[in-house]
Amino acid sequence: MTPALAPLTPNEAIALFTRTRARSDALAAPLSPEDTMLQSMEDASPVKWHLAHTTWFFEEFILKPRVPDYRSPDDRFAFLFNSYYTQAGPRHARDKRGLVSRPGGQAVRDYRAHVEDSLATLLMQRREDGDEIAGLVELGCHHEMQHQELLVTDLLHGLSFNPLLPVYKEPEPLEVTAGTELRFDSHEGGLVEIGHDGAGFAYDCEGPRHKTFLSPYEIANRPVTNRDWIGFIEDGGYGDARHWLMEGLAVAQREDWQHPLYWWQQDGTWWTFTLRGPQPVALEAPVVHVSYYEADAFARWAGARLPTEAEHELAFRDRPIAGNLMGDGDDIGMLRPMPGAGVWGDVWEWTASDFAPYPGFRPPEGALGEYNGKFMVNQRVLRGGSCATPREQMRATYRTFFYPHQRWQMMGLRLARDVA
Known part of the structure; x- marks a missing residue:
């Protein structure tokens, strides 16, 4: 801490x-x-x-x-x-x-x-x-x-394993909303500082604040949507080895991944299991429950890449912490990604960065030193929070981390591109 x-x-x-x-x-x-x-x-x-x-x-x-x-x-x-x-x-x-x-x-x-x-x-x-x-x-x-x-x-x-498809939170219809047009915003990069500045709470892995160099880049104004993802599926993206890391393709084939976790197709319509029970896939909402391997493959298919965590932090750290996050008390929030162009909430966004210690990182002494430090191997960083992240926990430097094959968390992605 x-x-x-x-x-x-x-x-x-x-x-x-x-x-x-x-x-x-x-x-x-x-x-x-x-x-x-x-x-x-x-x-x-x-x-x-x-x-x-x-x-x-x-x-x-x-x-x-x-x-x-x-x-x-x-x-x-x-x-x-x-x-x-x-x-x-x-x-x-x-x-x-x-x-x-x-x-x-x-x-x-x-x-x-x-x-x-x-x-x-x-x-x-x-x-x-x-x-x-x-x-x-x-x-x-x-x-x-x-x-x-x-x-x-x-x-x-x-x-999700219960054939009765039980409901945790009562179903509510989504408002009909137009999709947000995909746009890429440019950032000059250069020598920048990232990491927690010491003001207020942060986990130990969010510091020390340090300098890093970024080449010029572009980052998308919104996460990848379910509509985008269906295009990937229909173009044979899951079976096209050109887009996949070798290890990712092996996992996808072994697990028979053909779509995000909890999806199925019925009468030509994509459905998903949610905390509100079975729901039609909301086309303009961010795609969720995809692994790092799938996110990386989609980015390659789209002619882009995943942002690094430093690029993500630099692009969005001045945005107010507001969005589709978990609320307080009885109003715990939507608990599902919603259509729109938010930065905070909806889905955690996979980055291209390993979960590794920042320069100068030292875990605290004692058992609390085990909180984050010993997990800094073979995992990837996600940024931005999700619809299941409590609002008062979020900050721009927050790093969460999962293994690249995992999908059960509220995981999605946002695209980035290099600037020539």
Whole structure:
């Protein structure tokens, strides 16, 4: 975590904590106990586990080290709900989380309430380490926001296997909107600075701010749409090896990719499974649930390329953080990409950049140093946030990262081109 220049006050930390926890509760509210147990693959986790793990984070990194008389409701929770923090102790197998039927849903809700009450009490004490505690609460809240995004995308993947095609959020008709004409905006490049400047919250991997050189480039004014993608499909793009990286083509053939995840064709119309159940593909909305390999192949087919993360940040860092993002409280947002020409929200946009440390990066000491640093290999950076990213988490320097074959997140793309 990069420390904020102006640490949160206890009241500010409590307010952020309260908002964040309430959003998780709102996301889980429509679900049955059976829904919260779904784990459809190793990459995904059950809703119940997300609710418990984010609670364990506050307990493990704030309460246990700083409150001598703190007692967990169950010491076994530390084993069940640790994720990948090896320095925090042993943990349950990731691919077996869906088999943990107990503790039940009420026990997890009681655990959340216990930790919330204990943390609120701690924050109201006058302590010499109050600023450090407030900073850790802020980190814990942003950690929970990441899991809120995972919660809904993991849930979508799990529900997609149900032949009843269940609905999480009530269907709403999309307004009929005209498509946004594709345009490329020019940028001179040169020696630029990117990365977090130290003002406000950021994850450790967003810094240090540093200089990098960019050649002149153009970047699209909107993400690639479903209409664009159907053109790629109809032109045989999935079967044309000229557009594909060798590894990507091998994965596409092995997995029999013929279209984005959750799509199917019925009576000549493309349909997709969403959190609102089955829906016709919205032609002018950004394409979503495509891998890096597919995004790269599409860009080559379109005579373009994917932008680097530095190009993306330079082009859009002065744009206000507004768009189709996850909201607060009961108004959690659309939770699906919408037609338009937004920069923030809708879909995370694949970049051509490896998830690698910036020059001078040093992870924090201790288990929290495992948060990002140990994942800096074989993954690609995405920028821009999605319809499942909480609004107050977004900033222009935010880097998320996934493996190039993964598709279950809200992943799309925006094109870029070199300038001769």
